[in-house]
Structures are given as structure tokens and as C-alpha cells.
Amino acid sequence: MKSHTEYLWFETRQREEFVCITGQVEQAVSASGVLEGFVLVSAMHITAAVYVNDLEYGLIEDIKEWLQGLAPKKDYRHHATGEDNGEAHLKNLILHHQVVLPITKGRLDLGPWQQVFYAEFDGQRRKRVVLKVLGE
Amino acid sequence: MKSHTEYLWFETRQREEFVCITGQVEQAVSASGVLEGFVLVSAMHITAAVYVNDLEYGLIEDIKEWLQGLAPKKDYRHHATGEDNGEAHLKNLILHHQVVLPITKGRLDLGPWQQVFYAEFDGQRRKRVVLKVLGE
Amino acid sequence: MKSHTEYLWFETRQREEFVCITGQVEQAVSASGVLEGFVLVSAMHITAAVYVNDLEYGLIEDIKEWLQGLAPKKDYRHHATGEDNGEAHLKNLILHHQVVLPITKGRLDLGPWQQVFYAEFDGQRRKRVVLKVLGE
Numbered sequence: 001m002k003s004h005t006e007y008l009w010f011e012t013r014q015r016e017e018f019v020c021i022t023g024q025v026e027q028a029v030s031a032s033g034v035l036e037g038f039v040l041v042s043a044m045h046i047t048a049a050v051y052v053n054d055l056e057y058g059l060i061e062d063i064k065e066w067l068q069g070l071a072p073k074k075d076y077r078h079h080a081t082g083e084d085n086g087e088a089h090l091k092n093l094i095l096h097h098q099v100v101l102p103i104t105k106g107r108l109d110l111g112p113w114q115q116v117f118y119a120e121f122d123g124q125r126r127k128r129v130v131l132k133v134l135g136e
Numbered sequence: 137m138k139s140h141t142e143y144l145w146f147e148t149r150q151r152e153e154f155v156c157i158t159g160q161v162e163q164a165v166s167a168s169g170v171l172e173g174f175v176l177v178s179a180m181h182i183t184a185a186v187y188v189n190d191l192e193y194g195l196i197e198d199i200k201e202w203l204q205g206l207a208p209k210k211d212y213r214h215h216a217t218g219e220d221n222g223e224a225h226l227k228n229l230i231l232h233h234q235v236v237l238p239i240t241k242g243r244l245d246l247g248p249w250q251q252v253f254y255a256e257f258d259g260q261r262r263k264r265v266v267l268k269v270l271g272e
Numbered sequence: 273m274k275s276h277t278e279y280l281w282f283e284t285r286q287r288e289e290f291v292c293i294t295g296q297v298e299q300a301v302s303a304s305g306v307l308e309g310f311v312l313v314s315a316m317h318i319t320a321a322v323y324v325n326d327l328e329y330g331l332i333e334d335i336k337e338w339l340q341g342l343a344p345k346k347d348y349r350h351h352a353t354g355e356d357n358g359e360a361h362l363k364n365l366i367l368h369h370q371v372v373l374p375i376t377k378g379r380l381d382l383g384p385w386q387q388v389f390y391a392e393f394d395g396q397r398r399k400r401v402v403l404k405v406l407g408e
Contacts, residue, residue: 001137001273001408003308005376036139037270038176040310040372044383046325052233053182058213059225066226070206070342077330089331090338095229096368097324100176100236102268104141109266111180130381132374134309134407135270136137137273172275173406174312188369189318194349195361202362206342231365236312236372238404240277245402247316271406272273 004032004133007044012123018060019118021129025101026108028131035106037135042098044130047088047122049095055115067091088121095119103135140168140269143180148259154196155254157265161237162244164267171242173271178234180266183224183258185231191251203227224257231255239271276304276405279316284395290332291390293401297373298380300403307378309407314370316402319360319394321367327387339363360393367391375407 006028008021021041029039041050053059068087071094076086099116102109118129142164144157157177165175177186189195204223207230212222235252238245254265278300280293293313301311313322325331340359343366348358371388374381390401 003408005308005374005381036141036268038174038268038310040374042372042374044386046383046385051229053225053229054214056214056217058216059222062212062214062222063226063229066207071338076334078326078328078334080330081328086331086334089325090335093323093325093335093367096232098372100178100234100372102141102176102178102266104266104268109141109180109268111182111264113182114180128383130374130376132308132310132376132381136139172277172404174310174404187365189361189365190350192350192353194352195358198348198350198358199362199365202343232368236314236370238277238312238314238402240402240404245277245316245404247318247400249318250316272275 001136002032002034006131008129009126010118011126012120015123017120017123020055020115021118022116025116025131029103029108029133032133034103034133034135037103039101039103039131039133041116042130044128047085047092048127049092049119050098051095051117051119052099052114054113070094085122091121137272138168138170142267144265145262146254147262148256151259153256153259156191156251157254158252161252161267165239165244165269168269170239170269170271173239175237175239175267175269177252178266180264183221183228184263185228185255186234187231187253187255188235188250190249206230221258227257273408274304274306278403280401281398282390283398284392287395289392289395292327292387293390294388297388297403301375301380301405304405306375306405306407309375309405311373311375311403311405313388314402316400319357319364320399321364321391322370323367323389323391324371324386326385342366357394363393
């Protein structure tokens, strides 16, 4: 059994920004030497998500607008702590903070349109994603 | 360590259709010979989901109607590409495209009412789910 | 390769109650002896979720109220079976019933604010979560 761990760092320019990280995940899989296994891609923050969907910029804007509707900016109880990012927590919960991707014959075993995204909802500071590969 | 990979193919008759696949996942687990481990069940498409919940037809209709409310059919930016399935992408994001199921003593270790579903949101064509078993 | 399985039992006093279980997951990881791997934390029920977010009580109330808005109590088709918990199934689907946490050097490899929660939506009876550790 082999395991391999990497951390990706992000510091987005916008408070809300989606970054395609498929290439970086592929590189970690190659570096691991794992031929058959899983790679966990997991945000280490509670105001950022990781998801798999299309690399199409219209759709990415659709997703942002849709999330805005489901988790609007407003005066959350959480803001009594001094924070102003209640909606970012809720967006993290809708999209989920992680995915597990299959590795087959040493490659990410994704469908033709599947791309991996880091979705930042409270950026403009350094944040991390952990990549952990497990397999043989 | 053992690994085992299978692909399930679907071509639903309806554009939107939910298919219970617990039996097929059980079969893949048996075929793998894994006694203790995980099976990843992951849609290879960006307009289909995999989820665990009840095999009760009223509830399945409730889920479809509820998703319709949260991600209505409308004119998404994504449709500028010629697609008409913006809402299918959003439904995929709510339900999530994958689950990881525990295997204990060679069997899926699910609760009494837990069933695994493939949720198609843009069907009537051939689509796939990857099953990957990892363990010992 | 090592594997380790534990079950956590819950019987919440409220119908809806969120319980922080990070400490119990840490203990299972220690007991497993796994240094590098994954731990799957998965509700064995269709009306309870497992999620990772902040241990801040204002935010926990925000999440409950927000879920109430997205999946209101109402007369679902599912209630024709005699059940009255349709909304609990939908809340389970939004938050997802499971997470996979990375283990690095024998510890949960979480970000500074990440805590693991069991979210009960139809409690006041005995229910379970499975913890399965896999790694080396």
C-alpha cells in the first residue's frame, strides 16, 4: 500500500472565486506512484468547497448566482462573533467540502467533462486543500 | 491490498429518472473479494448524481419535486453554449455525484433503510457510474 | 494495510440536534493504529447527516434555520406511508450523510476550524454512525 499527501495553497483575488485544480490533482496522483486507488481532495476550511463539474464559464457564473439565491448575504447569528461570512459557511455546506476521485491505471478516472474545482467563498487570504492519495 | 473496478452503464427512458443500484454495488463488492474496505460509487457525468436514501416511491417523487423548486428549469447562461440542461448541473451539485460506502465482513455496511441511487437529470443517452473497491 | 471499524450510537433528546463528534473520531483513529489513511464517518440512517464545519453555536442555529427554509415541514407524499419526517430526508440530502477525513501521521488532518458533526433530523430514538478507518 502506498500513500501520498500534498497541500495546495490558494490566495484568491476575489472574495468569491472558483479555481480549476484538475491538473494539480493529476500531478499529485502521478507523484504518488499509485496505479489503483483513491485521491481525497478536501478543503481545510469551513468557507470553501471542492466540487466536480463543468469547466464552462457561463455555468460557473450560473452556479455562483444560484448559490447566492440559496444562501443570501444577510445578518446571520454567526455575525455576533465579529465575522461577516455566514453565507460562505452555508455555500460550503451545499457544495460539500470534498470529493474522492478514483485512480485507475495511474490516472484520474473521470468522465469526459468532469473537472475538479476549488470554490472559495471567503478568500483574499491564504487557505489550503489537502490531497491524499491511497492505493497500490 | 486489493482493488476492483467496474462500470455501470445507464440509458434511462426519461430525461429525469432515479435507479436503485444497491444490488449492483453489492455484486461488485462480492466480486472484489474485499472483506474490509470502501467502495466508491461515483457518477462520471456532470448532470447525474449518486445518493443514499429510502427506496420509497412517494419520497422519490418528493425529492424530484423539491429539486425542481431549488434548481428550476430556466434560461441559464450555460445555455448560450447550445445546452439546455443548466438545472441538471445544479441538481447534480445539490445531491453530490458520489458516495463512499463501508464494507465490513465482505458486505456493504449500510443501515436498514439505506439504498444507493443513481439519479439521472439529463438522460435518454448512455452514461456511466464507476464503482471502485479498495481494501483487504 | 490496516482497517478498523467502530459504531457510535446516538439518542438525541430533541427531534433535531447537532452533536460534535470530532473527539470520538480522533479516538477511533488512535485505536486503529493507522498513520496514513482515511476515516469514513457515515450516518447509517436516511434522516441524519454528517458534516464538517464550525463549532460555533450561533452558526449552528443559522444552519438549522436555513435548512428549515430549504426543506420546510409540509405534507410530503412520503407521509402517505404513515411517516411524518419528509423534511428530515431532504435535510439529510442537502448536508450529505458522510465525510471522508484524511489521517496524516496518526492524526485527523483537519484545518484549524474544522469540526465533525452528527446532524440528527428525526431523533429521540437510537441511531448509529459507522466509523471505518483504512490505511497503513
